[in-house]
Amino acid sequence: MKAKRRILFSLLLVLLLVGVAAAMMVIGRGHTVYFDNKTLEDYQGQTYKAFEKVVVTVKGEEVAKLSKRDRGMSIWIGQNFKMILEVTREKGGESEIHEIDLKLPYSVDGIVVNLPALLAGLPEEAWYSEFVPAVTEEPVDEGVPGEGDEFGLGGDMGLEGELGLEDGLGDV
Amino acid sequence: MSTAIVLPEALKKMGFPRLIISGFLLVLFILTPFVGVDLPTQITNIINRFSWNAVLVLAMVPMIHAGCGLNFGLPLAIICGLLGGTLSIQLGFTGPMSFVMAVLIATPFAVILGGGYGLLLNRIKGGEMMIATYVGFSVMSFFCMMWLLLPYSSPTMVYGLSGNGLRPTISLDGFYNQTLARLLEIDFAKIAAALHISLGPLERIKIPTGSLIAFALLAFLMWAFLHTKTGTAMTAVGSNAAFARAAGINVDRTRMLSVIMSTWLGAMGILMYQQGFGFIQLYNAPNNLTMPTVAAILIGGASVNKASIPNVIIGTILFQGIVTMTPTVMNSAIHMDMSEVIRIIVSQGMILYALTRKAEGAK
Amino acid sequence: MSRKTNLPAGKRALELVQNNAVPIMFIIICAVFIPMAGFSPSYLLNEIVTRMGRNLFLVLCLLFPIMAGMGLNFAMTLGAMGAEIAIILVADWQIWGIPGVVLAMILSIPFSALLGFICGTLQNMAKGREMITSYIINFFINGWYQLIVLYIMGAIVPIAHASIMLPRGYGIRNTVSLLNMRQCLDDLLAIRVAGVKIPVFTFLLVALLCLFIVWFRRTKLGQDMRAVGQDLEVAKAAGINVDRTRIISVVMSTVCAGFGMVIYLQNIGNLPTYTGHAQIGMFCIAALLVGGASVEKAGIGNAFLGVILFHLMFIVAPGAGAFITGDSMVGEYFRVFLSYGVITLALIMYEAKKRMVRSKAGQELAEAQTKKEDA
Numbered sequence: 001m002k003a004k005r006r007i008l009f010s011l012l013l014v015l016l017l018v019g020v021a022a023a024m025m026v027i028g029r030g031h032t033v034y035f036d037n038k039t040l041e042d043y044q045g046q047t048y049k050a051f052e053k054v055v056v057t058v059k060g061e062e063v064a065k066l067s068k069r070d071r072g073m074s075i076w077i078g079q080n081f082k083m084i085l086e087v088t089r090e091k092g093g094e095s096e097i098h099e100i101d102l103k104l105p106y107s108v109d110g111i112v113v114n115l116p117a118l119l120a121g122l123p124e125e126a127w128y129s130e131f132v133p134a135v136t137e138e139p140v141d142e143g144v145p146g147e148g149d150e151f152g153l154g155g156d157m158g159l160e161g162e163l164g165l166e167d168g169l170g171d172v
Numbered sequence: 173m174s175t176a177i178v179l180p181e182a183l184k185k186m187g188f189p190r191l192i193i194s195g196f197l198l199v200l201f202i203l204t205p206f207v208g209v210d211l212p213t214q215i216t217n218i219i220n221r222f223s224w225n226a227v228l229v230l231a232m233v234p235m236i237h238a239g240c241g242l243n244f245g246l247p248l249a250i251i252c253g254l255l256g257g258t259l260s261i262q263l264g265f266t267g268p269m270s271f272v273m274a275v276l277i278a279t280p281f282a283v284i285l286g287g288g289y290g291l292l293l294n295r296i297k298g299g300e301m302m303i304a305t306y307v308g309f310s311v312m313s314f315f316c317m318m319w320l321l322l323p324y325s326s327p328t329m330v331y332g333l334s335g336n337g338l339r340p341t342i343s344l345d346g347f348y349n350q351t352l353a354r355l356l357e358i359d360f361a362k363i364a365a366a367l368h369i370s371l372g373p374l375e376r377i378k379i380p381t382g383s384l385i386a387f388a389l390l391a392f393l394m395w396a397f398l399h400t401k402t403g404t405a406m407t408a409v410g411s412n413a414a415f416a417r418a419a420g421i422n423v424d425r426t427r428m429l430s431v432i433m434s435t436w437l438g439a440m441g442i443l444m445y446q447q448g449f450g451f452i453q454l455y456n457a458p459n460n461l462t463m464p465t466v467a468a469i470l471i472g473g474a475s476v477n478k479a480s481i482p483n484v485i486i487g488t489i490l491f492q493g494i495v496t497m498t499p500t501v502m503n504s505a506i507h508m509d510m511s512e513v514i515r516i517i518v519s520q521g522m523i524l525y526a527l528t529r530k531a532e533g534a535k
Numbered sequence: 536m537s538r539k540t541n542l543p544a545g546k547r548a549l550e551l552v553q554n555n556a557v558p559i560m561f562i563i564i565c566a567v568f569i570p571m572a573g574f575s576p577s578y579l580l581n582e583i584v585t586r587m588g589r590n591l592f593l594v595l596c597l598l599f600p601i602m603a604g605m606g607l608n609f610a611m612t613l614g615a616m617g618a619e620i621a622i623i624l625v626a627d628w629q630i631w632g633i634p635g636v637v638l639a640m641i642l643s644i645p646f647s648a649l650l651g652f653i654c655g656t657l658q659n660m661a662k663g664r665e666m667i668t669s670y671i672i673n674f675f676i677n678g679w680y681q682l683i684v685l686y687i688m689g690a691i692v693p694i695a696h697a698s699i700m701l702p703r704g705y706g707i708r709n710t711v712s713l714l715n716m717r718q719c720l721d722d723l724l725a726i727r728v729a730g731v732k733i734p735v736f737t738f739l740l741v742a743l744l745c746l747f748i749v750w751f752r753r754t755k756l757g758q759d760m761r762a763v764g765q766d767l768e769v770a771k772a773a774g775i776n777v778d779r780t781r782i783i784s785v786v787m788s789t790v791c792a793g794f795g796m797v798i799y800l801q802n803i804g805n806l807p808t809y810t811g812h813a814q815i816g817m818f819c820i821a822a823l824l825v826g827g828a829s830v831e832k833a834g835i836g837n838a839f840l841g842v843i844l845f846h847l848m849f850i851v852a853p854g855a856g857a858f859i860t861g862d863s864m865v866g867e868y869f870r871v872f873l874s875y876g877v878i879t880l881a882l883i884m885y886e887a888k889k890r891m892v893r894s895k896a897g898q899e900l901a902e903a904q905t906k907k908e909d910a
């Protein structure tokens with residue numbers, strides 16, 4: 001009886017942990033959202049011009065102030081992205097405020113949003129694109145353990161290296 | 173039928189991990205021609221590295237014999253050797269003479285520090301290995317300060333800019349670099365040239381005869397010592413301290429002697445290592461030799477309280493063989509150098525295996 | 536305790552000094568060094584509070600094996616390695632902020648528990664030399680950790696982001712940025728008192744672990760553990776499954792160390808993939824010992840005092856070294872020397888005491904025997 005209860009209890013605990021972990025994976029997924037204030041040329045025969053000025057506010061924090069052809073960015077945890085846009089369409093014109101809710105795709109790290117297209121109410125394919133980070137080839141070869149010189153002839157057999165005094169002892 | 177029974181027995185004696193390691197090394201050797209690695213060069217490397225490390229491994233023997241366990245306090249012995257080497261250069265000796273002086277200067281340090289170390293280990297019987305580890309660390313980090321603070325002034329050794337504090341790596345060119353290795357060196361290339369014949373790939377083999385003779389001498393002395401009255405007493409202390417005490421052996425004195433011998437051999441070992449390697453390495457470097465040395469003697473068939481000269485020789489060859497062969501063979505075969513990782517797993521796994529063996533646990 | 540109160544005050548003070556030699560020594564060292572280093576009090580306070588939040592959880596996890604009489608668990612780094620693997624995966628899956636930390640903690644449990652189980656089993660095979668065994672296990676598992684992180688991750692375990700992968704296409708970079716979960720626990724509920732940031736939530740977690748330890752000591756398992764720690768044979772005779780209890784203590788320690796490492800890493804904000812765990816074990820053990828713990832007895836108070844004193848010394852030593860010798864490297868080496876020295880001292884005191892007790896028991900036995908023979 002007691003053993004049964006114990007097994008049941010541990011099973012429940014494991015299930016709970018797995019459940020929490022799964023929940024965390026959903027609500028904790030981080031995205032980087034980029035906003036483009038760029039003219040969208042010739043989308044189905046129409047051009048959507050860039051705004052004079054856009055102020056992007058995310059979570060009560062002003063993250064970007066975009067002039068024409070500017071790009072701003074913000075990080076967001078979760079998939080229900082909310083932002084407030086303060087748009088000035090023409091020079092000297094009145095600014096208008098839009099509250100935008102977006103559903104971010106789970107598997108995409110960087111999302112680029114074209115603001116003029118988005119505010120014009122165009123379908124998703126018009127304003128959405130994926131941000132592809134430029135591949136930067138570092139010329140510096142990182143000294144990785146296991147990639148040593150020929151025979152480890154440096155005498156440093158690297159078996160210990162317990163106190164790498166040079167690397168950040170202060171960070172302990 | 174009989175062979176079927178005898179063979180597992182022999183294998184059992186050899187021990188499972190040693191079998192794997194020897195097998196692994198054998199596979200590496202067999203692979204060499206197929207992956208385009210030059211075997212004679214590899215063999216020269218193994219012999220060379222054997223000559224550098226063998227004395228250090230030999231230094232493990234006395235303490236294991238006296239029941240003090242594996243000498244994880246090797247950095248202490250190495251420090252003695254470093255003191256000998258640096259002081260010899262500081263006092264202005266050059267060439268082979270600097271090696272002789274290094275040996276002479278290191279000896280009193282080894283006796284004094286080893287004596288203190290022995291006294292300490294006598295007070296904490298049963299916990300030697302853990303404490304040895306940390307004594308080694310403490311002494312090493314203490315000397316890290318000393319290398320900076322001691323009034324060394326030889327321009328070959330101190331930092332160029334400030335003029336005080338020793339450099340982490342000191343070149344031995346002009347001092348005792350290759351002193352023993354060059355002694356009676358057998359260089360097949362030179363022999364071939366002298367005889368006007370071609371020896372083929374053999375020409376790439378070089379044998380550091382002097383170093384090997386020095387090791388052989390020390391090993392022989394060790395062997396002879398273990399067969400003297402004091403030596404057998406040491407073995408008796410190691411296998412059963414209570415029995416030894418009953419037989420009238422002064423256990424503490426014998427253990428102390430073993431620790432001093434170990435320390436002195438360790439000091440000699442690092443000098444041998446330096447003369448082969450060509451550099452003195454200071455600061456945290458002594459630490460890097462502890463685990464490979466302990467692992468080497470264990471791979472050779474020693475256990476926590478039993479070790480012999482053949483263990484030293486076999487272990488050093490096997491371990492250095494793996495250290496030398498793995499990176500080159502693996503790099504040529506799969507363009508992936510996992511040697512470092514393999515080295516860590518093999519050596520630490522070997523030590524772990526020795527520590528967890530039940531039969532030896534009850535001392 | 537009641538016996539002690541009867542002693543004269545002077546003798547009691549002397550006893551107090553004798554029993555707390557190491558903390559007192561460190562208090563003196565710190566008192567001498569602080570003015571030499573010349574840091575402002577608010578800077579020091581800030582640093583100490585940060586480091587307490589960062590390290591306390593890790594130090595506390597050492598208490599379980601000490602409870603079970605297995606000495607200082609040098610293999611607590613196994614938990615740190617488990618946590619590092621979990622954190623690498625979480626960073627690659629781009630789970631950020633507090634959910635990321637929680638996920639890393641949960642994910643670290645299977646790794647740390649498995650490693651802890653291996654460690655406990657091996658230590659059971661080497662009774663009487665648990666510490667040196669745990670010390671070697673730490674290096675042995677480090678080899679496997681490197682194998683996994685350097686060769687398997689990216690090659691077999693899919694790693695999506697080039698930013699954490701080596702340019703060659705497999706293996707993890709030397710540092711993994713944890714920018715998106717940096718100090719997210721510390722900033723939660725954080726308050727500032729006179730310019731000192733107090734990471735309240737992290738301290739709450741530490742308090743939770745302390746409460747757990749206090750509670751655990753009173754449970755059946757905790758009592759068993761202490762019985763095992765006191766005397767293996769007696770515990771065995773009392774029907775306690777000694778091996779199992781010891782393994783549980785190591786597993787608990789390793790799992791807690793995993794949590795502690797996640798807390799530590801979120802504070803640092805990046806993961807030094809190959810060096811992160813190496814020093815953790817030594818510094819935590821040194822800190823605990825500086826707090827007045829010994830190999831067989833350690834409490835929560837030791838952990839707190841130890842972290843404060845040890846890290847205070849650690850912060851001021853380079854400056855003081857530079858002040859005395861004109862070379863800050865001397866100070867760096869000095870603090871390392873002190874850390875090692877304190878561990879060495881504690882180990883020597885422990886072994887000497889153990890031997891004294893043993894030889895005393897042996898003498899009594901011998902005396903009893905001779906008496907019997909005489910009769």
